[in-house]
Amino acid sequence: MAIMNNIEALRETLRQEMERDPRIIIMGEDVGPRGGVFRATQGLYQQFGENRVIDTPLAELSIVATGIGLALTGYFKPIVEIQFADFIFPAFNQILSEAARMRYRTRSDWTVPLIIRAPYGGGISGGLYHSQSVEAFFAHIPGLYVVAPSTPYDIKGMLRAALQLEDPVLFFEHKKTYRLIKGEAPEEDYIVPMGKAAIRREGDDLTVISYGLAMHDSVKAADMLAAEGVGVEVIDLRTLRPLDKETILASVKKTGKVLIVHEDNPTVSVGSEVAALIGQEAFEYLDGPITRLTPPDVPAVPFSHPLQDAFMLNPEKIAKAMRELAAY
Amino acid sequence: MASAARNSTKTKPSGRPSDQLTDAQLLKMYKTMVLSRKLDERSWVMNRQGRAPFHISGIGHEAIQVAAAETLRPGYDWFYPYYRDLAFVLAMGMKPVDHMLGLLGKAGDPSSGGIQMPSHFSNAKLRIGSISSPVATQVPIAAGTALASKLKGVDEVTVVCLGEGSTSQGDFHEGLNWAGVHKLPFICIVQNNQYAISVPVEKEMAVKNVADRAAAYGIKGVVVDGNDVLVCYDVMVEAVERARRGEGATLVEAKTYRVTPHSSDDDDRTYRSREEVEYWKQRDPILLFENVLFERGILTEDLKREIEDWAIAEVDKAEEEAVNAPYPDVSEMYEHLYGPAPNWEE
Ligand SMILES: Cc1ncc(C[n+]2csc(CCOP(=O)(O)OP(=O)(O)O)c2C)c(N)n1
Ligand SMILES: [Mg+2]
Numbered sequence: 001m002a003i004m005n006n007i008e009a010l011r012e013t014l015r016q017e018m019e020r021d022p023r024i025i026i027m028g029e030d031v032g033p034r035g036g037v038f039r040a041t042q043g044l045y046q047q048f049g050e051n052r053v054i055d056t057p058l059a060e061l062s063i064v065a066t067g068i069g070l071a072l073t074g075y076f077k078p079i080v081e082i083q084f085a086d087f088i089f090p091a092f093n094q095i096l097s098e099a100a101r102m103r104y105r106t107r108s109d110w111t112v113p114l115i116i117r118a119p120y121g122g123g124i125s126g127g128l129y130h131s132q133s134v135e136a137f138f139a140h141i142p143g144l145y146v147v148a149p150s151t152p153y154d155i156k157g158m159l160r161a162a163l164q165l166e167d168p169v170l171f172f173e174h175k176k177t178y179r180l181i182k183g184e185a186p187e188e189d190y191i192v193p194m195g196k197a198a199i200r201r202e203g204d205d206l207t208v209i210s211y212g213l214a215m216h217d218s219v220k221a222a223d224m225l226a227a228e229g230v231g232v233e234v235i236d237l238r239t240l241r242p243l244d245k246e247t248i249l250a251s252v253k254k255t256g257k258v259l260i261v262h263e264d265n266p267t268v269s270v271g272s273e274v275a276a277l278i279g280q281e282a283f284e285y286l287d288g289p290i291t292r293l294t295p296p297d298v299p300a301v302p303f304s305h306p307l308q309d310a311f312m313l314n315p316e317k318i319a320k321a322m323r324e325l326a327a328y
Numbered sequence: 329m330a331s332a333a334r335n336s337t338k339t340k341p342s343g344r345p346s347d348q349l350t351d352a353q354l355l356k357m358y359k360t361m362v363l364s365r366k367l368d369e370r371s372w373v374m375n376r377q378g379r380a381p382f383h384i385s386g387i388g389h390e391a392i393q394v395a396a397a398e399t400l401r402p403g404y405d406w407f408y409p410y411y412r413d414l415a416f417v418l419a420m421g422m423k424p425v426d427h428m429l430g431l432l433g434k435a436g437d438p439s440s441g442g443i444q445m446p447s448h449f450s451n452a453k454l455r456i457g458s459i460s461s462p463v464a465t466q467v468p469i470a471a472g473t474a475l476a477s478k479l480k481g482v483d484e485v486t487v488v489c490l491g492e493g494s495t496s497q498g499d500f501h502e503g504l505n506w507a508g509v510h511k512l513p514f515i516c517i518v519q520n521n522q523y524a525i526s527v528p529v530e531k532e533m534a535v536k537n538v539a540d541r542a543a544a545y546g547i548k549g550v551v552v553d554g555n556d557v558l559v560c561y562d563v564m565v566e567a568v569e570r571a572r573r574g575e576g577a578t579l580v581e582a583k584t585y586r587v588t589p590h591s592s593d594d595d596d597r598t599y600r601s602r603e604e605v606e607y608w609k610q611r612d613p614i615l616l617f618e619n620v621l622f623e624r625g626i627l628t629e630d631l632k633r634e635i636e637d638w639a640i641a642e643v644d645k646a647e648e649e650a651v652n653a654p655y656p657d658v659s660e661m662y663e664h665l666y667g668p669a670p671n672w673e674e
Contacts, residue, residue: 025479057502057509059502059505061468062471062502062503062506065465065467065469065471065499066469066506068469068472070479071472072469072472073477073480075476076476076479076480093462093465097460097461097462097465098465098469102458103665104664104665105440105444105448105460106440108664108667109450110450110457110458143665143666145666161672164672165667167666167667194669
């Protein structure tokens with residue numbers, strides 16, 4: 001089985017799927033000859049031509065809106081790239097009011113099979129506007145799928161799953177994982193279904209619920225705790241809307257202790273929702289407070305190195321939170 | 329602003345596209361305008377009687393709408409309407425009862441099954457795109473649809489409508505920019521009725537005409553008398569032919585007037601004079617079209633009365649059918665969030 005990093009998995013899947021389905025077209029800023037600023041679309045323009053890999057005007061609202069208009073015809077299956085998730089907000093109204101609501105408001109007469117890819121996340125000296133986690137804004141919206149795959153295997157399988165849907169998908173990729181995270185990704189066809197979390201590490205004493213880069217750090221932290229004799233189960237949500245309630249609740253019922261870890265702001269976040277779910281549906285199984293570990297509730301990741309380091313999570317910080325909860 | 333229609337018998341040899349319209353076509357267009365008007369007026373009455381919670385009117389806008397529809401191929405070309413396009417969607421094939429069902433929020437409302445407010449038209453079979461309430465969002469979406477036709481290599485045209493106030497939105501700019509960059513088979517019709525609710529056009533823009541902005545996008549801009557159905561037709565024929573030939577997009581600005589309040593919740597006496605409204609009632613597009621049809625001997629007083637009676641009977645039928653139709657079941661609220669998920673195995 002091939003070992004590759006996240007960006008290679010993304011690129012390979014885009015190429016394979018475009019070879020298979022001529023309806024797929026890619027649009028975004030610099031996705032053409034340049035191959036995207038993160039190289040996600042490298043070589044695709046050269047292989048598929050300017051009618052299938054389209055450099056757009058620098059205008060996120062209409063990158064999404066034209067994607068909607070293309071998708072509505074059924075002629076094409078657009079995958080649009082928002083260069084940085086931080087810049088998705090001009091398109092927010094198009095995503096909320098149009099893409100997400102089209103099916104509902106027309107009783108499925110019109111549907112928007114559109115994939116919106118967006119690199120998010122910090123730790124790359126991107127400062128306030130190249131580091132943000134924006135998933136909570138979208139996870140709030142009925143009608144959207146919101147995913148945050150963070151391994152090569154999941155990126156391949158979930159991109160394929162997204163392409164099989166007739167509904168809009170927000171496909172968030174943690175940009176620091178692009179080259180940092182390597183793993184096995186089989187050549188052959190497979191799907192990672194939407195709405196299914198993965199158990200990355202099994203354990204009986206404590207459940208960590210996470211996604212993205214923080215999930216990888218949580219696995220490292222869980223390894224440290226294992227050496228100390230504490231068994232930590234790490235759940236990778238992968239899909240943020242809809243949540244995999246079954247996997248979450250089953251693990252919590254087993255361990256009785258929950259630590260929710262993510263890089264997004266804590267207030268009204270995916271973690272808030274997971275905590276509410278557990279509080280309501282697994283209260284009597286809990287042996288400790290539902291605990292959250294996130295960066296501080298400040299606007300976003302500051303640029304200066306000491307501040308960035310203080311903001312970002314890491315295995316040590318997560319291990320500390322695990323120890324505290326385990327000792328409760 | 330061109331307005332030669334009232335003399336159109338004299339201008340016949342000039343070779344205007346509207347000269348080619350047959351008497352039957354002219355009467356069909358006239359009938360659609362009258363039908364839309366009667367349906368619209370009935371909607372106001374039902375609102376004032378407390379039977380319809382909300383109505384937003386297209387009265388005064390019928391000429392550009394019916395003229396534009398006459399130049400399109402319903403079910404082949406794509407049309408993204410806005411909320412005043414009652415006459416437009418009727419001309420494209422929607423039925424009076426469709427509007428009435430929407431007005432009353434009935435299950436059979438083909439636009440949204442009673443999910444959306446009235447006049448938020450949609451009809452997938454007719455390729456009438458669904459509109460939401462935030463204004464102008466449909467413009468860049470329509471540009472995407474026009475791009476789809478172009479990439480597919482078919483000669484479909486995409487038409488999108490909005491009001492002049494809504495052109496202040498960034499969506500409008502971005503949509504037209506795409507239309508220019510990709511030379512799209514795209515026509516944007518701005519129905520300039522000179523107000524955005526109460527805000528007059530001079531507070532929306534510093535240019536005299538919305539169409540003047542076309543130059544900034546490298547597309548064609550045309551100003552037309554939106555109350556003169558025949559000049560509207562001429563302008564639209566040219567725009568559609570250019571689009572079909574792959575020669576690019578047109579921004580059509582139809583100057584018109586909304587003689588009713590903005591919606592059933594508005595009181596226009598708070599921001600404009602009765603004299604101004606009266607002036608425009610004299611320039612009613614149906615009245616102007618009747619003058620032409622009388623002059624050409626196509627319409628007679630008897631035929632006019634017959635058409636009005638027919639329209640009222642159609643509206644009566646539509647109203648009755650909609651009144652007797654069921655409301656959506658509450659379970660409908662939970663439906664159509666997502667399509668069926670494929671049968672996945674990991
Ligand atoms: C984004 C947005 N802001 C505000 C409104 C409320 N609103 C509805 S119609 C309207 C005026 C629109 O004026 P114009 O575009 O000139 O169209 P008209 O109604 O005159 O035909 C306003 C402010 C809205 N629907 N959408
Ligand atoms: Mg207006």
